[in-house]
Amino acid sequence: MSTSSESTNSLLEQVQARERKARQTAFLLTMIPVIVAVLLIWYTTSQIKQMNDQVQASKDDLTDANTQLTNAKVQIKVYQDQLGQAQNSLGTLKSQQAGTSKRLSDLQNQYDGLRQQYDNLINSMRNIRSFSYQRDPLLALKVIGSQHPSQGEVLTDMVVDLKNAPWKLGGISPQEGFDSAGMAAFVLQKYKLISQPASAARNTLPQLLKQESQPKAGDVVFYELGYTMFYYLDDKGDPFVVGMTPLGVLALKPDFAKVISYGQVDYP
């Protein structure tokens, strides 16, 4: 009976130990997948969270880049507009420059032509040798004064009183000097042959004086280069003109330059 009881107790202890071991085994076999699952979930979640953070950072960077790109596009648009305006302005300036260059070239050509005409005129005036009144001006004055007293008085005034007046473009007085039209206006105003003052009349003589096709003694001859001379006939009936030139008061042949028109002067 004692042996049976010991055997039974031994079996009971084995049962208890087996149950304990079964619990431990079940615990371990259960906890291993639990731990693995927890670790995997945690690791996966962490990794994905990091990736989400990186994606968010990339999105932020992309947003910044898009913003910068948008701003850059706007600036490019502004620069393109400015470039277009600058190109238009450049085209306009080029056109203006071309026009200015052409006009400058034309002016240069005109200047060269005028300079050539001026030089030719000066040379022709310097080469005058055959006019008789330069040799004997008193005879001319006497002849003209006897035939046309008023015209002779004007001629005397120019070749005697005003012969030392200097040449000055735009001048209208003996003190400052004369140009050709200024002297003619001064003399005509001095002898009250025109009513306007010389300063106003010097530019409007062709309109103030009545135009005529054939001049008489004392009439005014208008030349292409702006010379305004008085027309006279010598004792032999040969015409000559007297007026202010860059070389002083000269008596010249009427054809020393191209005639534009004749202005009639009403002498008393």
Add this chain to the structure above:
Amino acid sequence: MQNTTPADPVNKTENTQDITEKEVDFLIDCQRQAIRYYLRFAIGLAGAGAILLVVIFSIFGGTLTDSLKSLVGIGCGFISSLSALQIKEITPRTQSMRVLALCKIHMNSPDEAVRKKYQDLVWQSLQKMALGN
């Protein structure tokens, strides 16, 4: 039916030992403790899965995508599902505990044959639980 089945523990009379009520109570108590343990373990596993789900959602919930939330839910569900293994251990032990309780009742029977038969049954159960045969 019982006479025609060789493995029927009721009809086996070999290697029998005297089993007292105290020893049967020990076996029943042993089974009860095992049932209690596995039940707590099952509840703990289910709770651990739920707690893990709540913890992860509370920490990473704002940053988890829908697919990741599904993944976490599946993982926690897997942990909780391990409690089914513990439930599986409870069922045979409950059956065994009921059988032992029934045997305990019949071991006090005035009929010697009946008492002997249930003692043999308890003995075989004891052997099986101890040796795993």
